[in-house]
Amino acid sequence: MARRNRNAAIIAKSSNLRVAIYVRRSTDEENQPFTLEAQEAKLRSYIASQPGWDLVAKFSDDASGAKIDRPDLNRALLAAQAGKFDVLLVYRVDRFTRRIRDLVTLLDELDTAGVVFRSATEPFDTSTPAGRMLVQMLGVFAEFEREMIIDRVINGMERKAGKGQWTLGVAPYGYEVNAETKHLVPIPTEASVVAEIFNLYTFRRQGARNIATLLNQRGHRRRSGKPWSFKTVIDVLVNPAYIGTVAFRDIEADDAHPKIVERETFLKADQILTDRAENPAKAAGAASDYHLTGKIACPQCGKSYLGTAARGRNRTYRYYTCYTRNRYGTSHCDAPRIDAERFDDLVLNALGTFYRTSTDLITEAIAAAQTDHRAARGAFDDELHTVTMAMAQKETAIDRYFSDYEDGTIDKARLETRIAKLGDEVTKLRHRRDELQLHLDTEPRQIAPGDLAKLSQHIANIIDTGTTAERKSLCEVTIAEVRINRKTQTATPVFRVNLAPPTAQEPTRQGECA
Secondary structure: OHHHHHHHHHHHHOOOEEEEEEEEEOOOHHHOOOOHHHHHHHHHHHHHOOOOEEEEEEEEEEOOOOOOOOHHHHHHHHHHHOOOOOEEEEOOHHHHOOOHHHHHHHHHHHHHOOOEEEEOOOOOOOOOHHHHHHHHHHHHHHHHHHHHHHHHHHHHHHHHHHOOOOOOOOOOOOEEEOOOOOOEEEOHHHHHHHHHHHHHHHOOOOOHHHHHHHHHHOOOOOOOOOOOOHHHHHHHHOOHHHHOOEEEOOEEEOOOOOOOOOHHHHHHHHHHHHHOOOOHHHOOOHHHHOOOOOOEEOOOOOOEEEEEEEEOOOOEEEEEEEHHHHHHOOOOOOOOOEEHHHHHHHHHHHHHHHHHHOHHHHHHHHHHHHHHHHHOHHHHHHHHHHHHHHHHHHHHHHHHHHHHHHHOOOOHHHHHHHHHHHHHHHHHHHHHHHHHHHHHHOOOOOOOHHHHHHHHHHHHHHHHHOOHHHHHHHHHHHEEEEEEEOOOOEEEEEEEOOOOOOOOOOOEEEOOEO
16 A cells, blocks of 8 residues: 555656656567557657656567566566656557456556556556556456457468368478468379378288388488388378368368378278277277376386287287387387286286285385385475476466467467477376375375275275276376386386375385286
């Protein structure tokens, strides 16, 4: 309240006021009605009309109003804190910021510095409660306008897709975008490679890995110059652009551009992909059938084993396969595949035996976990702070990418890719934050002998009669990792014994299965 009274006094004296102006432009000059020069001219005229106002500083940014990390805005705030001016003047509130939460933050910083915020075209005075309310209402409208801009961009992309124009940034391999019509046009040298991929997969029944190997042996490379892989071959086989279709959200435009393969060939490839369990669009949920995905490290290259499947004449065979071998073939990693069903049963049986026969080891491990928990509280606190800061940085980066999309500096395809990656990172950080918070709030406790017997029986019941989801959940909670020794042909599961979220310091016990 004292600061606001001081701000009101600054305006009330109405003489010898030091005024700084802030101007901002976010889009190209051709479409921008408020150029930097036009804003500055109008602000200078406004200052000249106010008795006792003197222009002492000018700050100018060429950036989106959806973010506050702007060079000259930061300079303006530092100058305000240093007492370099009494009033910060803008042409309109949306030149200052388009987000209400940022507006509130910026106004608080100016208020703390004893600086009054004014607009040359909007009637408010932040030295009064009514003025602060009005400027926040204007901020709401500015943020609404930003969201409308994004909606208009997306709607425009949907209209383009409906007309068969390419909307997803870089054209797929085999095509280029016609600069005038915005339609895809085949590139003969690349289109022949695409046609060969479909021919090898559908008529010669070659697998995706074999096709990648053949293409690389023939000297073909992707547009980036990198070699072909299992994944990039699959990407070609599932892309409807090759039958002349443009898809964006719920919009599909057929015969939008010249096709490279016939629809019948594309549908045949789709069916073979499904039969071989290689179709990414139809593999959702398949990972739930694999109890140990992500818990097995390859003894050859160190990458994780993941669940894969191969379709036989009468059944589907399930394996754990090294990520490198699965994506690039045995020439890059020849670690053997593991029969998933037999391996799951062996590890679960070892788990049941451990909890039934190793009471002393479990008691010792929990006691060690209690000691480590008390010793590690400081480290947990430090990591929690680091994770929380990292989450804030990732979320700021997400906002920045949306701002770049609004300004037209990145296309939708790149936006979606980067937002998806950052979203995954934020999710992982959030999980780790929750784990750390749980560790800080929960100290491992010893299990009474009777309760340990009940726990052992419960685990046995899940192993013997539980559903696939229950068995997988049991593995997630009780199994830290499974170590493969290729020389001895053995696997060593590492069990968690306090049933708390895992940490690097948590004591574990091992059991071995061949």
